[in-house]
Amino acid sequence: MFFKLDSFALMGIEAIKVAVEIHISNGMPSFTIVGLPDKSINEARDRVKASIINSGYKFPMKKIIINLSPTDLRKEGSFYDLPIALTILALSGQITSELFDCSSFIGELSLDGGIDPVKGILSMSEKAAEIKKQYFFIPKENANEAGLIKDISIIGCGSLTECIEILKNKSEINKHTHKNYIYPESDSNQYRIDFSEVKGQFRAKRAMEIAVSGMHNILLIGPPGSGKSMLAERAITIMPDLNFNESIEVTKIYSLIKRRKYGLIRSRPFRNPHHTISEIGLIGGGIYPKPGEISLAHRGILFLDEFSEFSTRHSESLRQPLENKSIVITRNNVSYTFPCSFMLILAMNPCFCGYFGDENKKCKCSIREVEKYWKKLSGPILDRIDMQIKLPRLKEEHFLENKEVENSHNIKERVSNAILMQNERYKDKEINYNSEARPDYINDWINQNQGLKKITADFSKKTLMTARGISSLIKISRTIADLEGENEIAENHMIEAFQYKISTII
């Protein structure tokens, strides 16, 4: 006797279809699961048995074999409890339904017959819609998230009995369908922090505005207490809201690592991992690859505080993701791709003691120590950071002054406009932001203007900038022009951009 139901497995950020097949035969009573299951799936035997009995059904005392196909894919997680229980009940003749063929099932059972939420539901729901399933039976608590996908009817079930009731009665199924989640208007007060809380540091604030507008990576250098972390945290408050597609991308990633009861993630992520993080924690990986901090910062900000404390392996492993905006992780001959399009903010002290170049506090480091300190920042990484900003320690008069400064809301408006301009410009191209611009675009921007060319030449002569340095200078000028709403880069923009480059730090 044979029966099967459709379910899903996660492969990186994507879900793939898995068939839960069952065969019951006479013989010594046993219950086996095959098809490369992990520990949590094997333990499903006991959970399924208990919850079937506790829901008032009979568990057949026969030889039961469950196969999870495709069988060569290593599977993990507690997703398959619900489909396994349903196949057993269906094959033993306890329930029948016309819905089995056009539905797929996911859910973890508890011993009392309840259904608990699972991870990665958004990816699965997307896949279910893709393979043209009509209904998707999932844990009730996951329904908000799964419902973000429009082309499929989500049915959230609180327990096994509830699920079976719905299955039995096809005509009333629409009553139980979860209402599609409506994308809400964002409220501007979603962050409890604001840019106006940063006192002084005008240059750094302006730099931050530009960096966010063009998604330029930025390096903040300053003594302890100069407000590096404060600025970085507040960068998130001036970023434009996520649009629906971006929100889905972000929610999908977070769904992979956390059982989420809520719907769409609307605020941009801000991740600041500690420097003791493992390489896998930062980049992603593991036996069943999970997204790392760089993917969790997708569409948001990755802030590496005390960057000099991060090991060289860490910093060098960032190079490729910064370039490609995605990371490919290969484990067990399977490659998983996680998106990681983030804005990188690095913060570090100017030297070991932290006071190099400070006006009042004496630096205790020798020149050689300072040079050694800066060696940690490798050329290739510095090359990928468009903007570098030095922050001085805040002077008392600035700290105490009570002047009106711009709040995040106003800045956000300007930033949003700049990003709109970029969207318009890159409509038919594969990039989104100025910072991703390719060399031929950059040439186009300055080719017509002889004045700009001359300034560029002057700069490079004065600061011994590399070709990459010059091109990032032009990218910054493009963003400044976008902030002003100009279609062409003017000399003013270029000359301001110069302020955000330090060719030699010491």
Add this chain to the structure above:
Amino acid sequence: MENEEINLNILKLFYNLKIKPSDFINIYKNKKNIEDALKYFFNREKDNPKLFNENNNKSGCAGKDFNLLMQYFYKRAVFILNIAQDQYPVLLKEIYFPPPLLFCKGEKIKETGNLKIAIVGTRNCSDYGREVASHFSKELSKMGFTIVSGMAIGVDAAAHEAAIKESGRSIGVLGTGIDIKYPYENKHLFEEIIKNGSLVTEFLPGTPPLKSNFPARNRIISGISIGVIVIEAAEKSGAIVTAKSAIRENREVFAVPGNIFSDKSKGCHSLIKSGAKLVESIEDILEELGNYIKDPAYQNSIKLEMTASDKNPQYNHFNNSLLENEYKNKKNNDCAGYRNLKNFPDDDYLKIYNCLGYKEKSIEEIINTSGLDIKKVLQIMSFFQLKNIAKEKNFNNFVKINQI
């Protein structure tokens, strides 16, 4: 004897027979002839064979195959100057204990008839120290001086760098063997300096940078030069050792004053207190070096473009008014400051220019005083930096560039 044979014999004397170099110098100064001095020592060893034991010697150099060493020198373009040679620096011969052998790389050291002046200072120098070192080094090289220094980081490196850039003429005196690049940060200097300058040391190849080597090196720095300019030195430092040996050997000592609150100025200031010449400009240095400059031996090497005060028409290139104008124009381009005032694009530039001073001012202060917005201020600061009117110092602070 040929020079090479002499060199080989001196090496044997020191490293196989363990004769003290100072003893050798004493005998040499008595006999006034290097072959006689060598004979004296070899004869002495023959009479007293106890000392003459090539095999039983604890030093690593014992029994060293000097022929191999010579080959090594030949391959690496290293040559040896002994004290009896004409090419050995004349001034160095005169000091109390000149090194009997100099291991050299780069031909410059062989040239007689050019004036050498030393620039020394702390390794841990400030921006100011670096600037002063490059400035003096540049201006002096322009006039034809050869800049001598110790190849260390900080002031030494700045002096070498500026000299190499200006004329290529620079002599680096090492406290290690000629084959060792110490400190390694300066490796580019080691490569560039030998193109048109020289590296000099009295230590055998392979000698590590021992602490005790450096005072010995300092005596060569001061000995080779007609004067020593000290820029930023702590009270107990190598630069002060150099200055003291310069005083002992009757060389001129110049000291550049600094910030009275900084430890790095203490050494210079105490030199000034005890009679060293306080230096603010090139003219201060030239004033003291009058005798040398007028010495016919050096006439050809020094161009006194800068010293218009020099009355001797033979050196005075400024009689030609065309040349004078050219020179002035050149100076104008170098420090565009005041003359660009008229050319500022608009009034805001002038406003900010007036805000700036020679004391550091932060962006915030500039914004507060000028009342302009951050965008405009940053643009103008870039403009000033580009035109060499102002520069950024330390963190976020701007100063006018001095019109030297």
